[in-house]
Amino acid sequence: MTSERIPWDQYFMAQSVLLSLRSTCTRLEVGATVVRDKRIIAGGYNGSVSGDVHCIDDGCYVVDGHCVRTIHAEMNAILQCAKFGIPTEGAEIYVTHFPCLQCTKMILQAGIKKIHYLKDYRNDEYAMALIKQVGATVDQVTLSKKYFAELQLGEEEIASVEEAPQTDQ
Ligand SMILES: [Zn+2]
Ligand SMILES: [Zn+2]
Numbered sequence: 824m825t826s827e828r829i830p831w832d833q834y835f836m837a838q839s840v841l842l843s844l845r846s847t848c849t850r851l852e853v854g855a856t857v858v859r860d861k862r863i864i865a866g867g868y869n870g871s872v873s874g875d876v877h878c879i880d881d882g883c884y885v886v887d888g889h890c891v892r893t894i895h896a897e898m899n900a901i902l903q904c905a906k907f908g909i910p911t912e913g914a915e916i917y918v919t920h921f922p923c924l925q926c927t928k929m930i931l932q933a934g935i936k937k938i939h940y941l942k943d944y945r946n947d948e949y950a951m952a953l954i955k956q957v958g959a960t961v962d963q964v965t966l967s968k969k970y971f972a973e974l975q976l977g978e979e980e981i982a983s984v985e986e987a988p989q990t991d992q
Contacts, residue, residue, distance in 0.1 A: 829970040831861060835917040836941055836964045837971070839896075842868045843919045847877035848893045851920065851944075855896035857904060857935070859914040867899025897926040901933050911935055917964070920944035931957050939964050 829837075835856050842854030847870040857865040871877055871892050883890035894902070897918055904911050912934035919941045922930060927950035930938060938954065938961040954961050 827969065832917075832939060832964050833966060833970045835863070835915075836919075836939065836966055838863060838866065839917045839919050840941070840966070842866050842896070844868075845870070846896075847871060847879050848883060848890055849879055850883055850890050853896040854919045855900040856917045857900045857911060857914050858917065859911075864909050864911075864914065865900045865903040867894075867896045867901075867903060869893045869896045870899065895923065895926050897922050897930055901929060901935075904933075915939065921946045921961075922950065923947065924950045927953060931959055936960070938962075941966065 835858050839854035839856045842856065843852040844854075845868045846852035846854070847868075851869065853869045855867050856863055872894060875892065878884070878890060878892055884892040897916060900916070901911060903909075914933075914935045915937035916930055916935050917939045921940045921942070921944045922938065923945070924947045927938075927947065931953060936959045938959065940961065941964055943963070951961070
């Protein structure tokens with residue numbers, strides 16, 4: 824079978840989709856991957872502060888219609904860079920949902936110049952204007968099935984994963 828090599832955009836966005844499956848808040852499952860020079864330097868999903876309870880166990884902590892317990896995926900990914908001292912200047916970010924205004928401001932202030940997102944989600948007008956204002960770019964990525972057909976997840980790969988012991992939370 825001849826196969827087409829997966830393009831970087833598809834690969835990095837798929838990584839964010841995988842990360843979103845780790846989300847601990849049921850209201851929205853978001854994943855974010857920070858990329859620099861075609862290498863993944865950090866990743867995050869929306870979840871609680873380490874050490875706090877999870878929304879999936881204790882329910883969301885809702886104030887004014889928003890769950891305030893979780894840190895957004897984009898913020899978690901960028902904080903991972905802060906924690907380990909990884910520069911984000913000139914990096915790109917792949918997010919499963921259009922970032923909220925707060926995350927957009929943080930992304931831009933961290934020096935990230937390219938924002939790629941999968942799904943429209945309450946796309947904020949001011950966020951969009953800011954992206955243009957600072958000379959950054961935003962584009963929507965559409966995942967194409969043809970690049971993932973070879974994975975055949977659900978057959979031998981999944982069977983071996985299910986047998987593996989669960990080691991962490
Ligand atoms: Zn929640
Ligand atoms: Zn956000």
